[in-house]
Amino acid sequence: MANPQQLSLGVSLNDDATFDNFYAPEGSSNAATLELLKAQAEGRGEWFIYVWGRSGVGLTHLLQAAGHRAQDAGQAIQYLPLREVVGFAPEALLEGLDQLDYLCLDGLEAIAGKPDWEEALFHLFNRMRDAGGRLLAAAVQGPRELPIELPDLHSRLQWGMTCQVHPLSDDEKQLALRHRARARGLELNEEVAHYILQRVPRDMNELFCYLQRLDHASLAEQRKLTIPFVKKVLSL
C-alpha cells in the first residue's frame, strides 16, 4: 500500500521504544493492555484502541512500540504527536491518512476544544473505519472526560477499546528501571536501583533519563553500576 506522508513531518519513531522494553507487571492491567496493543499492531484484534493515563506512564512509548511492531509487519503506518502538529491546518495534515494501515495519534488532549481539528479527526475516524484501517489514540484523560466539544467525535472515542495505563508503584518502578537497563545491556542490581529510586524524582520519564546518563557514563568509563559510581555520575 502507498505510504502517503509517512513520517513526513520529521516525526520519527524512537528506536528505543519497543514492546519488549516496556515493563508491565505480570498479570497487571498494563500487561493486558500490552497484549491488546500487540494484537492490534499485528493486524489482529481491535480496530480502534484508546489508551490513557497520566503523564509519565509511558503512552508515547506504547504508541511508538505499536508503530514499530506494525512497521515490522510491513504495514503503512504513521505516528503523529498532536501536541507538536496542532498548529498546522488539520485538513492538510490528515489528508490521505485514512489510506494507512495503522495510525497512532499521540496527545489527543492537544486538539480538544479546537473545532477544526475535532471535525477533521471525526471525518478521519469515519474514513479509517470505512477503509478498514486501524487507529491507536493516546491521551492524558479517559475518553469520557476528555473535553472534546464535538459530540460526534466524543462518542466515537468512547466506542473502542479503552485502556487505562496505570502508574507503577515504587517497587514496580524499581523493576521497570532494571528491566529497561537489562534491555540496554546494562546490569542494574536491586540495591542500586533502590538507591536511585530513593533519591531522584520518581517520574518514569525522569527515571529513564537518569538511566540513560548512567548508561553513557558506564560505557565511557567502562564501569559497572555500583552505588559509588551512581552517586558520582548523578551527583547525589
Added chain:
Amino acid sequence: MPESVWKLCASSLQDELPSQQFNTWIRPLQIDAESDPGLLRLLAPNRFVCDWVNEKFLHRIRELVSDFQSGQVQSVEVGIRPRSGMAARRPANQPPASQGYPQGQPGTGAAFSNPRPIKEERPSPPGSASSRMGSSALAPESASSGDLLGNSSAQVEVEGALKHKNNLNRSFNFTSFVEGKSNQLGLAAARQVAENPGGSYNPLFIYGGVGLGKTHLMQAVGNALVDKNPNAKVIYLHSERFVADMVKALQLNAINDFKRYYRSVDALLIDDIQFFAGKERSQEEFFHTFNSLLEGGQQIILTCDRYPKEINGLEERLKSRFGWGLTVAVEPPELETRVAILMKKADQVGVELPHEAAFFIAQRIRSNVRELEGALKRVVANAQFTGRSIDVDLVREALKDLLALQDKQVGIDNIQRVVGEYYKIKLNDLLSKRRSRSVARPRQVAMALAKELTNHSLPEIGEAFGGRDHTTVLHACRKIKQMQEEDADIREDMKNLLRSLTT
C-alpha cells in the same frame, strides 16, 4: 359536537403525554368536519401517523371521548387526510390512493402516489462514466481492488473518487437492532421504508443525539433493500464524503459525472447532514440531487443530530424539503433497552453476559450506545485476560476507572445540591423532617437519584438525608418510579436532573 369533544380530549392528552409524543402524534390530527355527528373522525397527515395513532392512542382517545360526553359521539376513528385537502370518506384502515405528504408539490406528486419499485437493472450507456461507477457500487470487491477502466485521466480520477463500494455495514440490519421506547418510532419508519422505498416517507429524516442508532437504522434499510434485490444501487455515505467527492469532481472538471452518479442510485443514504452546514456549493449540488431523486421516486434517507429547522448554516429550501417526507427522532435508550442492547452485543460476540452484569453496566452508562459498547468491550477483554467468567464483580473491576470517576462526580451531596437548586428549596429543608409536599417530593426525587447514580447502600442514602431509615429511601424510589410513569412533569424533572448530573 365532535369538535368540542375532541378539544377536551386533546387537552387531556396533552397533559398525559410527554410533549414530544403529543407534538408528533396528536397535534397533527385534524377533525374531519364532514363526518356524521355521531362519529369523531380524525385525520392524520400520512399513513404512518395514522397507523401509529390507531395502534397506540385510539383506545385512550375512545376512553376520553366517552368520559367527556354522554353518548352523542358513538364512535371514533382515525384516517388519512387526503392530499387535496378534502375529507375522504374511507374506513380508517383502508389505504388511501395517495398518502398525504407532501401536499400538492408540483412535479413530485406522481412520485409519491406511485412509489417506484426498485428496478431489477438500470441500463446505462455502455462506456459512460456512470455505468462503470454504477457497477462498481454494485460490486464491492471490484470497487476496492482499485483497477479502473476509464480512458481519460480526469475520468479515472473522478471514478476513483466516486468509486466507493456501497459502504453498507452488513452488521447494521434490522435483526441486530434493539428496539425500545426510545427508538420505536424510528424503527417502524425504517421498516416501512425498507418495505416501500420511494413511497410516502421520502425523504426519511432521522434525527437525534450521537450514538443512538441513527446510522444503524439507516443502514438497516439499505441492507434490507439490497437483500431484497442484490442489484439495487444503494449508496451509504457520510455527508463529508459527498462534499469531498464534489470538490474533487469540480477540480477535475467532471461535475457532470458526479451528478449522474448520485442521481442514478436507487437509494441514497447520507449520514450526519449537519456537516453540510456552511458549505454552500455542496448544498446547492445536494439540493439538485435531492430533487432529482425525489422526482424519480428514488429513496433518500438522511440523518442529522438535530431537527431540520434547527440546523444552522443550512439553506431554508433544503430545510423545508427535508421535512417533506417523514421526520423521526431517536432518543437515548432507557435502562431496559440498554440492558437488551448489551445482551444482544454479548450474544453477537459469543460471550455469556449474566443479566445482573448487563444491568450493572446499563445503570452506570447511560449517555449513548457507543459508550455502552465500549464498556462491554472492556469487560469482555478483562474476562478473556483473566480467564474469569463475567459477573458483577468482574464488571465492577473492568469499569473501575470509569465508575470510580462517575461516583466521584456524582456524590449524594452533589445530588442534594443540584436537586435543591432545581426545585429552589434550601438544602436544610431537603434534609429536614418537614413533610410538606413542596419539600417531600424533591427529597424523594433526590433519594431516587442517589440510588440510581451512586453505589451507596440504601442505609447510607437514608443517613445522608437527615438520618432516615432505609425503608424511607425504598419508598421514595418506588414512589418516584411510579410517578414517572404517570406524571409527565416528574418525568421531565428526572430527565433534566439526570442530564445535569451525568453530563
